[in-house]
Amino acid sequence: MNGPSDPRGAGLRAASHRSVVGVELRVTPAGDLVHPAIADHHVSVHAGRPVRVSCPANGAPSIRTRGEVNVFPAGVSDAWTEDDESRTVDVRVPDPLVRRVAEEMGLDPGRASIAPRYHLRDVRIEHIAWALEAERRAGFANGMLFRESLGLALAVHLLSRHRAATVPRGGLSKDQLRRVVDCVDAHLDADLSIARLAREAGVSAPHFKVLFRRAMGVPVHAYVVQRRVERAKTLLLRGGLTSGEVALQAGFAHQSHMARCMRRVLGVTPGSIARARA
Structure with missing residues (x-):
């Protein structure tokens, strides 16, 4: 588009x-x-x-x-x-x-x-x-x-x-959510999986997906992509790395993958962010 x-x-x-x-x-x-x-x-x-x-x-x-x-x-x-x-x-x-x-x-x-x-x-x-x-x-x-x-x-x-019906209670506890969020932030450059995050929360993988969405309002994958995009933006603004290096450190498969996700989430390209720093 x-x-x-x-x-x-x-x-x-x-x-x-x-x-x-x-x-x-x-x-x-x-x-x-x-x-x-x-x-x-x-x-x-x-x-x-x-x-x-x-x-x-x-x-x-x-x-x-x-x-x-x-x-x-x-x-x-x-x-x-x-x-x-x-x-x-x-x-x-x-x-x-x-x-x-x-x-x-x-x-x-x-x-x-x-x-x-x-x-x-x-x-x-x-x-x-x-x-x-x-x-x-x-x-x-x-x-x-x-x-x-x-x-x-x-x-x-x-x-x-246009408010939706109230989301039922029963999401992750504050302690469970903290452990999961800390794990995501610490391993953004790794191949994160539902199973790994579910272990951090101490629940089964299928149950974890439901509980996480109740707690955060978005699916697990969407949240991880958002955090990776934010990490990439921080690295681009800091400078000193190529776009390819930023993509890998933020957990994207390659530079084009990072650009697609950044465009979808933030509405801008990695080049725009790099130019803003300059």
Whole structure:
């Protein structure tokens, strides 16, 4: 999926703060499309001409028109087919922001979650998305505070109007979660497995996958990829290593693998991060 490039460094600035929303205008060709499960929430607002859409999950074709909203919560993937090229304003809402807003709203941040929504009409979400896209086109001229305020407004609205049913209790304990997170961070450059992490938690592998998702709100694999991307970003900003060396130290199979994951999670390339350091 391709879209116009941001002004130099703007996309990086949008993705470098884990409490600030990111935004981009995506142009996708006709064909089969996939939204992968990622660690953050994703809001997509249709910004082009009407497009015929078919979803294998329900088999019913529909027409997506300007202003229609899709909401993909963290850890949720989906696939569909579009008959024509489409344009969308895509907003990435960091999960840490949603958790912080949930806590400030008096909700349990470990259990409050956002529900998936498709072909939704929501004027508030639409207005926020248009404002973010206008800010992107202007090179984020109004600064971080403006984008933060829009992100907060969006997170509050999603939790107020589109909150999912409460996640059942029974996730990993704080001690189990600490051991697992410490293990991930200590062995990002290794070939981590579900079995190994399950042993750290002291539970079976199938049970661990369920408990981890309840505790963190995302699948194990999505969390590990997120941590590897963050490790790679830190190493790139620090300098002194080639992109290939950074990829290996962060646990990616190769440089192209790192670039794909970084583009998907942060919306920027390793080269963008390296140029920002310079």
